[in-house]
Amino acid sequence: METSAVAALYAEHGRGLLLYARSTARDDGLAEDALQEVFGRLLARKGGLAAAGNARAYLYESVRNATLNLLRTRRRARGREEKAGRSRPLFTEPEDLLAEREALEAALDQLPEEQREVVVLKVWGDLTFEGIGAALAISPNTAASRYRYGMEKLRQAFSEVSEHGKP
Known part of the structure; x- marks a missing residue:
């Protein structure tokens, strides 16, 4: 190229x-x-x-x-x-975003690898579920469900952080 x-x-x-x-x-x-x-x-x-x-x-x-x-x-x-x-x-990054970034990385690390991959591809890669499916050799429906479960776990982790100050 x-x-x-x-x-x-x-x-x-x-x-x-x-x-x-x-x-x-x-x-x-x-x-x-x-x-x-x-x-x-x-x-x-x-x-x-x-x-x-x-x-x-x-x-x-x-x-x-x-x-x-x-x-x-x-x-x-x-x-x-x-x-x-x-x-x-x-x-x-600015200091105030550093703690948030570290918390996000820690929460992502807690996700099963299959869910983490899909969440990262969807959020940072801006891929569609069809694109994620093609990249990971899975169906778009599987990609969507892994994304949904991964995001649910991230929401739970962050709600625990906001309620208790730490996971």
């Missing part, structure tokens, strides 16, 4: 794709690597994304696959030294 086309895709979808990769990998560096791998492959790709149909769903599916592949590679290399701590946040 042409560099300008890949740059346009990154400008439009990059942040959402990175958030999705971060929610799957739970590691900023690995998420960045997955995103770099996907966009690097796009640059090397001869044709455009017309054959892929839904470009957004294709990108999310590609990021998911790249993230899972990198996680598998990491698991196979357990003998290597594990990264200590968490890298600095990619996006700086």
